[in-house]
Amino acid sequence: MRFILLIVLSLAMIRPVIAQTEFCGINNTSFRAGENITFKVYYNLGRLFVGAGEAVFTCQLEKLNGKDVYHVTGNGKTFRTYDWFFKVRDKYESFIDTATMLPLHFLRNVDEGGYKFYNNVTFNAPQGTATSTNGTFKVPPCTQDVISAIYYARNINFDKYKPGDKIPFNMFLDDKVYNIYIRYVGKETVETKFGKFRAIKFMPLLIKGTMFEGGEKMTVWVSDDGNKVPLRIDSPISVGSIKVDMVDYKNLRYNFTSLISK
Numbered sequence: 001m002r003f004i005l006l007i008v009l010s011l012a013m014i015r016p017v018i019a020q021t022e023f024c025g026i027n028n029t030s031f032r033a034g035e036n037i038t039f040k041v042y043y044n045l046g047r048l049f050v051g052a053g054e055a056v057f058t059c060q061l062e063k064l065n066g067k068d069v070y071h072v073t074g075n076g077k078t079f080r081t082y083d084w085f086f087k088v089r090d091k092y093e094s095f096i097d098t099a100t101m102l103p104l105h106f107l108r109n110v111d112e113g114g115y116k117f118y119n120n121v122t123f124n125a126p127q128g129t130a131t132s133t134n135g136t137f138k139v140p141p142c143t144q145d146v147i148s149a150i151y152y153a154r155n156i157n158f159d160k161y162k163p164g165d166k167i168p169f170n171m172f173l174d175d176k177v178y179n180i181y182i183r184y185v186g187k188e189t190v191e192t193k194f195g196k197f198r199a200i201k202f203m204p205l206l207i208k209g210t211m212f213e214g215g216e217k218m219t220v221w222v223s224d225d226g227n228k229v230p231l232r233i234d235s236p237i238s239v240g241s242i243k244v245d246m247v248d249y250k251n252l253r254y255n256f257t258s259l260i261s262k
Contacts, residue, residue: 024142026101030154030228033061033070034251037229040193042243049243053078053088059151062095064104070096072147086113094147100125101152106145106172121145121172130172139177143170149180154228158184158200167202180204182220190221192232193245195262198224199231226254 037057042049055076062071076090090112095105106121121132123143130139144152149171156167161184168181185201199221218235222228229252233244249256 026152026155028070028098028101028151028155030226030253031059031070031151032251032253033059035059035253036248036250037246038248039230039244040247042245044241044243051079052082054247057150061098064095067104068098069104070094070098070151072096072151074147088112092147094145094151096148096151101148101155102142103145103148106147108146119174123172132175134175137172137175137177139172140170143172143177146171146173150230153182154222156228158202185219187224188221189260190232192221194231194247196260197221197231198258198260200224200228223256223258225256225258227252227256227258229256 035058039055039057040051041053041055043052044050053076055074057072057074060071062069064071072094074090074092076088076092078086078088088111090110091107092109093105093107094103096102097104102125103123105123106119108117108119108121110117119133121130123130123139123145125141125143128138128141130137130143149169152169161167163184163186165184166181167184168179171178171180182202182204185203187198187200190197190199190201200223201219201221203219218233220230221232222230229246229249231246233242235242
């Protein structure tokens with residue numbers, strides 16, 4: 001679902017504060033093929049958070065045009081009891097070059113409340129282009145798609161930053177290039193539906209839209225260990241608020257050492 005895929009991004013135009021090199025040339029040290037992570041979405045109805053949907057992210061090692069790629073798929077859906085209100089069936093796919101951690105191919109196939117959208121994007125990094133279902137567009141170096149950005153960001157070394165620092169990158173979505181950033185907040189303990197964790201905390205800057213309020217009001221926690229698994233997202237929305245928790249995982253690359261207790 002769209003708000004789950006905002007784990008590490010928001011469509012906010014900014015003036016970069018830290019050099020863009022953080023998103024160029026990172027090696028994958030955080031995840032592996034076979035990883036599977038499930039998130040549950042809770043909607044706040046007054047004082048009660050009610051489970052409304054889930055998203056499952058999977059990662060497989062495949063070949064694309066002779067290159068080794070991570071084929072990452074994100075499937076988001078509302079639970080059937082909420083389909084009458086706003087049915088969501090979303091599927092995002094990214095084929096990420098294992099050598100550069102840059103996307104080679106991206107697919108977006110969404111059905112949200114009857115609104116359907118499909119886009120098929122091929123990236124050509126040497127030529128600096130992205131060719132979608134609607135045409136060919138110029139993109140800057142090291143541009144990510146919405147899925148590859150999540151997995152790329154999991155490899156950021158947050159120990160290099162001080163609380164308050166901004167980490168910018170470029171993302172191609174809906175045939176546009178967005179300059180994105182996340183603000184590193186620091187480290188703290190967070191309690192989720194799954195358990196208590198040592199976590200890394202950051203905030204993306206959101207622009208005002210139909211669902212999200214503007215400003216740095218979304219908060220994200222990822223595990224403070226080698227996996228950097230997203231653990232929780234809190235955000236106000238136009239009516240009420242949402243909470244997204246990691247509720248299940250399989251085949252992490254490392255032991256879940258950030259987990260303090262269940």
